[in-house]
Amino acid sequence: MATHVKMPKFGLSMEEGTIAAWLKQEGEPVKKGEPIAEITTEKITNTVEAPTDGILLKIVAQEEETLPCGAVLAYIGEEGEIISDSFESLAALADEKIKTGQTQPPFQDPVLQTIFSEQEDKNETKPATVQSQKRPLAEIVITPKAEKLAREKGIDYNCIVGTGIGGAITISDIKNYLASVGSKQTTEQSPVEPVRESKMGNMRNIIADRMLGSLRNSAQTTMVLDVDVTDLTKLYKQKREEFKAKNVKLSYTAILIKAVANALSKHERFRTVITDNNTLLTKSEINIGVAVDLEDGLLVPVLRNADQKDLETICGELEDLAKRARENRLTVDELNGGTMTITNLGMYGIKYFTPILNLPESAILGVGSITEQPVIVAGGIHIKSVMTLSLTHDHRIIDGAPAARFLNEIKQILQEPQALF
Amino acid sequence: MALCKERLLKLYYDMFLIRRFEEEVEKYAKNGTIPGFVHLSIGQEAAQAGIIDCLRKTDYKFPDHRGHGAIVLCGTDKKRVMAEIFAKATGINGGRGGSMHIHDLEVRNMGFNGVQGSTVVTCLGTAFASQYRGTDDVTVVFMGDGTLGEGTCHESLNMAATWKLPIIYCLLNNQYAISTHYREAHPQQQLSTWAKGYEVPSETVDGNDVEAVVEATERAVERARKGEGPTLLEFMTYRWQGHFSGDPASYRPADEVKEWIENRDPIKLLKEKLISREGCSDDELAAIEARANEEVGEMVKFSLESPDPVAEDALKYVYADREVEDR
Amino acid sequence: MSRILSYAKAINEALHQEMERDDSVFILGEDVAKMGGDFGITQGIWHRWPHRAKDTALSEQAIVGLACGAAICGLRPVPEIMFADFITCCYDQLVNNAAKLNFMYNGKAHCPITVRAVQGAGIRCAYHHSQNVEAWLMNVPGLVIVMPTTPYEAKGLLISSIRNNNPVVFLEHKMLYNTKGEVPEEPYTIDLYKAEIERVGKDITIVATQTALKLAHEAAEIMEKEGASVEIIDPRTIMPLDKETIINSVAKTGRLIIAHEGPKFGGFGAEISAIISEHIFEYLRAPIKRVTSLDVPVAFAPVMEDYILPKTEHLVKACREVMEY
Numbered sequence A: 001m002a003t004h005v006k007m008p009k010f011g012l013s014m015e016e017g018t019i020a021a022w023l024k025q026e027g028e029p030v031k032k033g034e035p036i037a038e039i040t041t042e043k044i045t046n047t048v049e050a051p052t053d054g055i056l057l058k059i060v061a062q063e064e065e066t067l068p069c070g071a072v073l074a075y076i077g078e079e080g081e082i083i084s085d086s087f088e089s090l091a092a093l094a095d096e097k098i099k100t101g102q103t104q105p106p107f108q109d110p111v112l113q114t115i116f117s118e119q120e121d122k123n124e125t126k127p128a129t130v131q132s133q134k135r136p137l138a139e140i141v142i143t144p145k146a147e148k149l150a151r152e153k154g155i156d157y158n159c160i161v162g163t164g165i166g167g168a169i170t171i172s173d174i175k176n177y178l179a180s181v182g183s184k185q186t187t188e189q190s191p192v193e194p195v196r197e198s199k200m201g202n203m204r205n206i207i208a209d210r211m212l213g214s215l216r217n218s219a220q221t222t223m224v225l226d227v228d229v230t231d232l233t234k235l236y237k238q239k240r241e242e243f244k245a246k247n248v249k250l251s252y253t254a255i256l257i258k259a260v261a262n263a264l265s266k267h268e269r270f271r272t273v274i275t276d277n278n279t280l281l282t283k284s285e286i287n288i289g290v291a292v293d294l295e296d297g298l299l300v301p302v303l304r305n306a307d308q309k310d311l312e313t314i315c316g317e318l319e320d321l322a323k324r325a326r327e328n329r330l331t332v333d334e335l336n337g338g339t340m341t342i343t344n345l346g347m348y349g350i351k352y353f354t355p356i357l358n359l360p361e362s363a364i365l366g367v368g369s370i371t372e373q374p375v376i377v378a379g380g381i382h383i384k385s386v387m388t389l390s391l392t393h394d395h396r397i398i399d400g401a402p403a404a405r406f407l408n409e410i411k412q413i414l415q416e417p418q419a420l421f
Numbered sequence B: 001m002a003l004c005k006e007r008l009l010k011l012y013y014d015m016f017l018i019r020r021f022e023e024e025v026e027k028y029a030k031n032g033t034i035p036g037f038v039h040l041s042i043g044q045e046a047a048q049a050g051i052i053d054c055l056r057k058t059d060y061k062f063p064d065h066r067g068h069g070a071i072v073l074c075g076t077d078k079k080r081v082m083a084e085i086f087a088k089a090t091g092i093n094g095g096r097g098g099s100m101h102i103h104d105l106e107v108r109n110m111g112f113n114g115v116q117g118s119t120v121v122t123c124l125g126t127a128f129a130s131q132y133r134g135t136d137d138v139t140v141v142f143m144g145d146g147t148l149g150e151g152t153c154h155e156s157l158n159m160a161a162t163w164k165l166p167i168i169y170c171l172l173n174n175q176y177a178i179s180t181h182y183r184e185a186h187p188q189q190q191l192s193t194w195a196k197g198y199e200v201p202s203e204t205v206d207g208n209d210v211e212a213v214v215e216a217t218e219r220a221v222e223r224a225r226k227g228e229g230p231t232l233l234e235f236m237t238y239r240w241q242g243h244f245s246g247d248p249a250s251y252r253p254a255d256e257v258k259e260w261i262e263n264r265d266p267i268k269l270l271k272e273k274l275i276s277r278e279g280c281s282d283d284e285l286a287a288i289e290a291r292a293n294e295e296v297g298e299m300v301k302f303s304l305e306s307p308d309p310v311a312e313d314a315l316k317y318v319y320a321d322r323e324v325e326d327r
Numbered sequence C: 001m002s003r004i005l006s007y008a009k010a011i012n013e014a015l016h017q018e019m020e021r022d023d024s025v026f027i028l029g030e031d032v033a034k035m036g037g038d039f040g041i042t043q044g045i046w047h048r049w050p051h052r053a054k055d056t057a058l059s060e061q062a063i064v065g066l067a068c069g070a071a072i073c074g075l076r077p078v079p080e081i082m083f084a085d086f087i088t089c090c091y092d093q094l095v096n097n098a099a100k101l102n103f104m105y106n107g108k109a110h111c112p113i114t115v116r117a118v119q120g121a122g123i124r125c126a127y128h129h130s131q132n133v134e135a136w137l138m139n140v141p142g143l144v145i146v147m148p149t150t151p152y153e154a155k156g157l158l159i160s161s162i163r164n165n166n167p168v169v170f171l172e173h174k175m176l177y178n179t180k181g182e183v184p185e186e187p188y189t190i191d192l193y194k195a196e197i198e199r200v201g202k203d204i205t206i207v208a209t210q211t212a213l214k215l216a217h218e219a220a221e222i223m224e225k226e227g228a229s230v231e232i233i234d235p236r237t238i239m240p241l242d243k244e245t246i247i248n249s250v251a252k253t254g255r256l257i258i259a260h261e262g263p264k265f266g267g268f269g270a271e272i273s274a275i276i277s278e279h280i281f282e283y284l285r286a287p288i289k290r291v292t293s294l295d296v297p298v299a300f301a302p303v304m305e306d307y308i309l310p311k312t313e314h315l316v317k318a319c320r321e322v323m324e325y
Helices: A087-100 A111-118 A144-152 A171-183 A202-217 A230-245 A251-266 A311-326 A399-417 B005-030 B045-051 B066-071 B078-085 B116-132 B151-163 B192-198 B210-225 B254-265 B267-277 B282-305 B310-314 C007-021 C060-072 C084-104 C134-138 C151-163 C211-225 C245-255 C267-284 C302-308 C311-325
Strands: A003-006 A016-022 A037-042 A045-049 A054-059 A065-069 A072-077 A220-228 A270-273 A280-282 A288-290 A293-296 A297-299 A340-344 A363-377 A379-393 B059-063 B139-144 B166-175 B202-206 B231-237 C003-007 C025-029 C053-055 C078-081 C116-119 C144-145 C168-173 C181-182 C196-199 C202-209 C230-234 C238-241 C256-259 C289-291
Touching: A016 B282, A037 A072, A037 B139, A111 C245, A144 A171, A144 C267, A171 A220, A202 A297, A220 A399, A230 A251, A230 A379, A230 A399, A251 A288, A251 A311, A251 A363, A251 A399, A293 A311, A340 C060, A363 A399, A379 A399, B005 B045, B005 B066, B005 B078, B005 B210, B005 B282, B045 B066, B045 B166, B045 B210, B045 B267, B059 B116, B066 B078, B078 B282, B078 C144, B078 C302, B116 B139, B116 B151, B116 B166, B151 B166, B166 B192, B192 B202, B192 B231, B202 B210, B210 B231, B267 B282, B310 C302, C003 C007, C003 C151, C003 C311, C007 C025, C007 C151, C007 C181, C025 C060, C060 C078, C060 C084, C078 C084, C084 C116, C084 C134, C084 C168, C134 C144, C134 C168, C134 C267, C144 C151, C151 C168, C151 C181, C151 C196, C196 C211, C202 C245, C202 C311, C211 C230, C211 C256, C211 C311, C230 C245, C245 C267, C256 C267, C256 C311, C267 C289, C289 C311
Parallel strands: A288 A340, A340 A363, B059 B139, B139 B166, B166 B231, B202 B231, C025 C053, C025 C078, C078 C116, C116 C168, C144 C168, C202 C230, C202 C256, C256 C289
Antiparallel strands: A003 A072, A016 A037, A016 A065, A037 A045, A054 A072, A220 A379, A270 A280, A293 A297, A363 A379, C003 C181, C144 C238, C196 C230
16 A cells, blocks of 8 residues: 655654655655655755655646645655545546546446445445545554554654554664664774764754744843842752751752742743744743753753742642753653743853754743852952852843843842742 | 053053144244244154154153154153243253253163264264163164165164164155155155165064054064164154144145045044044043143143253353353 | 345346356255245245356265365355255365365365355354354364355356355355345446455445444444544455455544354454454554354254353444443
């Protein structure tokens, strides 16, 4: 039975592609893995490969046509095979056969037989109506067990070409994909080569696209502000033991999440994004994304409705999200829907930095390390614990002054930490 | 050979009883009370009653599908035979078997297996067991002209003759298998001659003359008890109805059917004999008939009033000493 | 030109038309000639061709043996076994003779016999007249086992069976004899080795034979209302089996239920289950289920026989279980 060739998904954010050129014509034989068409998206050009050996039976997407990911572009199968995806195409085939006198007796002609059986009279021995609409081929995208495996491994399987029945993605397709994406580094010392070539993994590709895309497609700029966290650190030490007794790990990131969530509830513009045609979309949900460092990349799990949760809950959820992020066990939903992102490099001693916006969000907060510093207060030098916050904002919709106000709001909250606990 | 009056009166009762039994069964089969199909033995009473009358309770009896009469007379609780045909829980086999599968090992009624020719080889076993254990119990197997087509009959006679097994093969030749006349299925004019090839004594008997039936059977039983081996008895008879209740039997010539019903009715023939030769009065016989009618009436009442079996009982007795699972 | 015919009449018509077309075809069996068959299926044939319709003695072994011998010589016998339960009486001829003749003669002679046998429960005739026998024959390479369900199938598949050069056991179900459907007047064949998708669906595949197909259609209607769409496949020929159609269907739906009359252990369903789990285990979303008769002899009493046979509610229960897995 004929195999579909579908529009692949080259990256997380890719939604559609355009056929730049067909490299093979209808009727030509193709081999599995051979490039058969060129696809362009906003950012890249790539090729579609034949998922199986066979003849390119029919091309349904024309050059210059733009189609969504997953749409059928063509069929590959054996010569003379009937593609019975739709009753109409069948009927057309039958008409052609009748016209050119190719028909056999009705019940032996495979095309007409299919039509007749779809139109067969309902009689007593066939109480159910045979649906005479489209009769699809085995049409599943991925087998249940392969899907489970993909989820476990945190893979977006839409970019994988399936080799199973009807083009379904199978366990072996997932395994092959995993093997090609990158096995763990061996601990052996490999001989030093002057230049070593390797392929960028899926996650790396995506991060590269997104970072570059963010810088290109927004007017982002960063401001920094020091925060006196002396009281906060004292309270932190106190509360940490209390929380531990309840089996909850207290973290500064969690505290920052709560502070930012509070601030966001009062600053609508920071919950607003700008869309392609310059429309503003304001969100009421306050979902905070937290950048989690992985071996060769990062993920940003989202903690939902942070404004409605107490600190203890936030600590628990954050710990779970971070753990699962490192184990590749996050769901797609947990990686989407953020209102604003926090990225904490404090543990590395970084003072301030210019984090890149996690588009389409309009702001991202960078958290630096806490250090003891001499601070002049009322003419005297005092030793204070100081943390520098770096706020990057999209100047297309958030100007400097509102950004400064927002950052100060966070500072105020952190400098009166009682309210957070 | 003349039988004594007492015995003849008993046989008259038996024959009348089983005729009435079958007539009631026919009625209830036709109106759908009895499920499935029945094979009526109306017209074959003399053969059934006569043969059974020659046997002990400990002799092994293999009735066939057209043997309600023989089954009823074996010594079983008669009303439970009818209840079995009616598919009731009180039937001998709990409703599990029906018309063709009525066994009662207590009286050594070995029952019938629905596949023709099967009992003809199974009966070798019971005969062998008697021989093995040194008893003089005999085995009687009922078969028809149709049954004779089965290879098992030939294997059976061959083995029984070679081992001198105590079997009486009672071939009730009612001349039609279903629609096939016996002369279209076999080359012999009389089927009893088939036994000659095995050097087994055989006779053709008027199956509707109960005295002739008894005489021939007793001879054969005697031989068997003495260890002299098997005998084949061909009883010429006729079934009044079609093969199964509902079969119009248009494959038989109407005048042939008429002849057998009107002039060769075994009950009528015995009745005439009892009156003319034994000096019985009409009243005497009427009393016997009334008794038989009453007994049959009670059987019918019992059957109609008995409960249906419990559905789950269908799971019983599949294995010895072991249960099977429900869904 | 199609018109409404019963399953029984459709078979009768197939026999008449094949005998018209090919004079090597003849029928034999108990009561098949003058009486036209115990079930009336061979009516009219003896009247047209008295020398090509033979009433036999009760000799199943001889009937099938004769058929095999005649077939080797180029004739095309269509013997009838009155009740499929009696196939045990000619089992040796089917298994050790018919099934292996082509093999024995290195293909130089075939065994083109079509043994028509009447199977199935529901007529209250107890355990020797109610059995389903396909499982008894499935483990015998060389046999073709055909199980028509509708009048249309009965005629087309019988014609194809008679024309086929292999020994075909053509199992008619006695409870289907009076069912009616559209049957074309002219002779036609139906591809013997192809299953039929009777209903297209995407959530559950039910593979069912003969009387179980009615249960499948009823269950499908019920499940439709519960939001699950059922695909129904009638295998038609169960050996050799059209595995591809079934595999592709179950790959799509991920859920398989096999429904058939006759005991479960070692039944047709067991084989399908093994094939599917062997080929497309990873496409399965739920365990494979079988809905069948109980593993007991078919008792006589109606309440018992009905308890033994599979019902729509058993099939619906199985559908719900696989959807909820």
